[in-house]
Amino acid sequence: MEPVRIPPFETFYAEHKDPVFAHLRRLLGSSAEDAFQETFLRALRAYPELRHGRHLRAWVFTIATRVAIDETRRTRPRGELPEVAVEDGLPPHAELGPLTDELPPKERAAVVLRYGFDLPYDEIAAALGSSEAAARQAASSGVRRLRERSQES
Amino acid sequence: MTNVSPQLDTRFRAAAAEEGLLDVAYDVVESPLGELFVGVSDRGLCVISYEADPDLQVERLARGFGSRVLRSPRPIDPARRQLDEYFAGKRKRFDLDVDLRLARDFGRAVLDELGRVPFGEVTTYGALAAKAGKPKAARAVGTIMNRNPVPIVLPCHRVVGANGSLVGYAGGLERKQTLLRLEGALLA
Numbered sequence: 313m314e315p316v317r318i319p320p321f322e323t324f325y326a327e328h329k330d331p332v333f334a335h336l337r338r339l340l341g342s343s344a345e346d347a348f349q350e351t352f353l354r355a356l357r358a359y360p361e362l363r364h365g366r367h368l369r370a371w372v373f374t375i376a377t378r379v380a381i382d383e384t385r386r387t388r389p390r391g392e393l394p395e396v397a398v399e400d401g402l403p404p405h406a407e408l409g410p411l412t413d414e415l416p417p418k419e420r421a422a423v424v425l426r427y428g429f430d431l432p433y434d435e436i437a438a439a440l441g442s443s444e445a446a447a448r449q450a451a452s453s454g455v456r457r458l459r460e461r462s463q464e465s
Numbered sequence: 466m467t468n469v470s471p472q473l474d475t476r477f478r479a480a481a482a483e484e485g486l487l488d489v490a491y492d493v494v495e496s497p498l499g500e501l502f503v504g505v506s507d508r509g510l511c512v513i514s515y516e517a518d519p520d521l522q523v524e525r526l527a528r529g530f531g532s533r534v535l536r537s538p539r540p541i542d543p544a545r546r547q548l549d550e551y552f553a554g555k556r557k558r559f560d561l562d563v564d565l566r567l568a569r570d571f572g573r574a575v576l577d578e579l580g581r582v583p584f585g586e587v588t589t590y591g592a593l594a595a596k597a598g599k600p601k602a603a604r605a606v607g608t609i610m611n612r613n614p615v616p617i618v619l620p621c622h623r624v625v626g627a628n629g630s631l632v633g634y635a636g637g638l639e640r641k642q643t644l645l646r647l648e649g650a651l652l653a
Contacts, residue, residue, distance in 0.1 A: 319527075321527075330469055333469045349476060353481065353484065359532060
């Protein structure tokens with residue numbers, strides 16, 4: 313396949329900043345602003361390591377999701393009742409982040425958004441910039457991969 | 466969808482530069498010659514262009530200096546201030562680091578010599594060629610002037626034809642005239 317060129321960061325940022333912010337607002341509510349800055353600073357740090365410009369949307373959503381998980385851990389001490397988290401729109405399965413480290417970005421984002429944050433597939437599809445069917449597909453092949461991996465180890 | 470507020474956008478752009486994560490920071494600077502596109506790398510000023518359309522410039526910079534190109538005003542401030550002073554007639558020399566990493570060999574030598582042509586004076590393409598070590602390369606010097614990455618700061622407007630004609634300028638002859646007049650190097 314022809315490698316897709318990596319756009320200048322300005323172009324990448326302009327294209328994804330609003331959807332990423334909306335995504336963080338859904339996950340974190342009012343603390344989304346700090347998470348937004350952290351997401352794009354992490355993206356900026358990792359940008360020179362990118363090999364091609366494919367799946368940048370899924371890539372940055374994965375970073376944002378990861379930042380949201382970190383943010384939740386930081387602000388919510390262990391042992392707090394999960395109901396509190398649910399009230400805030402934060403499901404208690406946010407620990408999925410580290411488990412899915414090894415998955416390809418799109419699958420990882422789909423798995424974390426579906427099972428970690430309980431988003432419906434149409435929203436996951438919107439977040440990833442793909443069809444609902446593709447989002448389902450990515451989540452299920454991610455789960456399959458995790459299952460295979462856990463059997464290997 | 467909730468959009469990113471201008472404040473949050475500004476905050477991120479400032480933080481990106483503050484943390485030293487950018488290959489090039491740029492901004493558009495107002496001047497009497499129109500809008501200037503100005504970019505700064507970690508080594509110094511790397512672009513001034515009369516073509517202020519950011520999309521084009523951003524693509525070019527990403528190819529030359531690295532993909533992390535972002536509009537961020539703070540790093541441009543020293544250049545902006547010195548340009549303002551120059552246009553206000555309060556500055557005759559720029560005190561800015563310049564990043565000429567994309568210029569090689571003869572082109573580099575010519576740009577280095579160009580930097581030594583003082584305010585209010587003019588030189589010729591041939592004289593500059595000779596100073597850079599190739600007396601017969603006046604035409605090549607013309608091309609190098611045309612591609613000068615940082616006009617105004619490296620004063621290619623001070624280079625004219627042997628017969629005193631203005632010859633050409635990447636920003637248009639009118640701008641060349643304006644600059645020379647500002648410096649008192651043109652009587653009319």
